[in-house]
Amino acid sequence: MDKIEKALFPLYEFAVNRAGVGIHAIDKNGRTVIYNHKMKAIEGLELEEVADRSIIELFNFNQEESTLLKVLQSGIEQLNVKQTYWNRKGNEITTINDTYPVFSNGELIGAVEIARDVTALEKFILHPLRKNSDPVTFNQIIAASEEMQAVVSTALKASQAKLPVLLIGESGTGKDLLAESIHNEFSPVNGPFYTLFCHRSDESLIDRLDEDLTEHDAFTLFCDRIDLLSIPLQQKLFSFLKKAVQPGNQFIASIGDDPVELIAKGALLKDLYYFFASFAIRISPLRKRKEDILAFITSYLAKRRERFGSSLEGITTEVEELFLRYEWPGNMRELEFLLDEITSLASTESVITYDMLPLHFRMKSNGLNDTPLQDTDFVVQHQKDLLPLDQYLKDAEAYYLQKAMKLHEDNITKTAQALGMSRQNLQYRLRKLKNGRGD
Ligand SMILES: Nc1ncnc2c1ncn2[C@@H]1O[C@H](COP(=O)(O)OP(=O)(O)OP(=O)(O)O)[C@@H](O)[C@H]1O
Known part of the structure; x- marks a missing residue:
């Protein structure tokens, strides 16, 4: 890099990190080389998780679904492609992406993806609960497990008491479903059911609550994922709620994590928590109630x-x-x-x-039912079915790391040194192996 380019680098870096769209660039080997702050916010990842990692490993999609890899392979840009996927933290994300191949001196050197986050909009338009127009009731909730039966029974009590409710559970555990069932259980039936999608809501949306809701005598307001609102917006919401408390109005909120932890890390306003916490209902993740x-x-x-x-x-x-x-x-x-x-x-x-x-x-x-890998698993033979390349590489990585760790008597620092990677990178990869060798 010559002198002028070096001087410009901090400016480029600043601009990329302040951009309001997610930017993700990979080099010709699929390695992440740029991953800006907005992209991190959209995808819920930490920088250390991304650095030096191929895109197939990062997300739960394969090459066919990754526009970055497609563009890298074809050299042809792809515009306005919508993607919905679950990131490594289990959050569902919908983005609209423009992806471009990047050439230098006529040679393809990588690809850049510019992502607009439309998760909130997507939910608003295609809210799963509205898939069928029938009102959602407790009858529609599958509750074969004891955990879920207890959830439904507490939710029923909450609908009778008509006190604020806080639903706590990971994404996709049925919090919206429960909120609407509580609303439809009220007797006499409440006025309209409103959902405030807090996922990146802005100030104007909270202002609109004032205009839209105060005209009704009775309403239910469901604040979906208040922990995703910024603290100033949580304060604004709290001020609105205090004013809106009146007999007949019902308030329900949801959060995606333990409230104590959210408060401790500054993601949830204590006042807002206490406002909703008269009935705190925890919904276990599906992996802990497999009967369902x-x-x-x-x-x-x-x-x-x-x-x-x-x-x-x-x-x-x-x-x-x-x-x-x-x-x-x-x-x-x-x-x-x-x-x-x-x-x-x-x-x-x-x-x-x-x-x-x-x-x-x-x-x-894949890999959920595997026995430990053997070196013979990597031998290519006529009579054996070939694995997709990235699966083969993942398996090879797992095998190699396990062997390297054994050779260095499970000493992370020594193994990382021998493999020419950081301790964090090695730890991340080992953690991933422990959680299932799949992706
Ligand atoms: N126990 C259940 N019985 C029947 N359907 C369920 C159950 N739990 C979830 N679902 C269905 O799964 C989908 C996701 O549920 P829902 O939108 O209520 O999840 P959520 O916890 O509110 O997610 P998020 O935090 O992302 O908003 C919906 O289509 C819902 O109908």
Whole structure:
């Protein structure tokens, strides 16, 4: 880099990090080289998790679904591509991306993606609860597990007491569903049900609450994910709520994490927490109440048969075992999306077999039933099916790291040194291995 370019670098860096759109650039090997602050906010990742890591590892999608990799392979730009996926923290993200190949002296040197976050807008327009126009009630909630039965029973009490409710649970665990069921359980039925999608809400949206809600005698306001509002906006919301408390008005909020932790790390205003916490209802992640997985599938397939005449009645034991082992970072929403995908492609089948699972899910769940890898697993033979390259590379990485750790008697510092990587990078990769070798 010559002198002038070096002097400009801090300016470029500043501009990239202050940009209101997410920017992600990869080099020709798929390694992340630019990942700005906005992208980090959109995808919920830390910088150390991204550095020196290939894009396939970072997200739960495969090459076919990653526009960056597609553009890198084709050298052709792709504009206005919508992507919905779950990031490593289990958050569902929808972005609209413009992705460009970058050439230097006629040679392809990488690709850059500019992402606009439309998660909030997407939810607003395509809110899953509005999929069918029937009012949502407790009958629609699958509660085969004891945990979920306790949740429903507390929610019923909350609807009778008509006190503010705080729903605590990861994304996709059914908080919206519960909020609307509580509202529809009120007797006499409350006025309108409003949802404030706090996911990157702005000031004007909270101002609009004043205009839109105060004209009703009674209403239910559901503040979806208040922990995603900035603290100044939480204060603004709290001021509005204090004014709006009147007999007949019902307030429900949701958060995605433990309130004590959220308050401690400055993500949740204590006042707002106390306002809603008369009834605090914790919904466990799906991986901790696995009975609900099969119950949901049975109910989903029954509805599908009734509404669309589908012939699917169940899943094979192999798929059942896989589903019960999988962690479901996107919880029930992820399971529902997966079933939507499978059933929309099914024709006359009566059971869902492993082959009917979409490739991205098979790749994600790959490795859940593996025994430790052997060196012979990496030998290419005529009679053996070839693995997709990135799966092979992942397996090879797992094997290599395990061997390297053993060689250095599990000493992280020495192993990292020997492998020419930082301790953090090695720790991250080992953690990933421990959580399932998949992706
Ligand atoms: N116990 C359940 N029974 C039936 N359907 C469920 C259940 N839990 C979740 N769902 C379905 O899963 C999808 C996601 O649920 P919902 O939107 O209520 O999750 P959420 O916790 O509010 O997510 P977020 O925090 O991302 O807003 C919805 O389509 C919902 O109907």
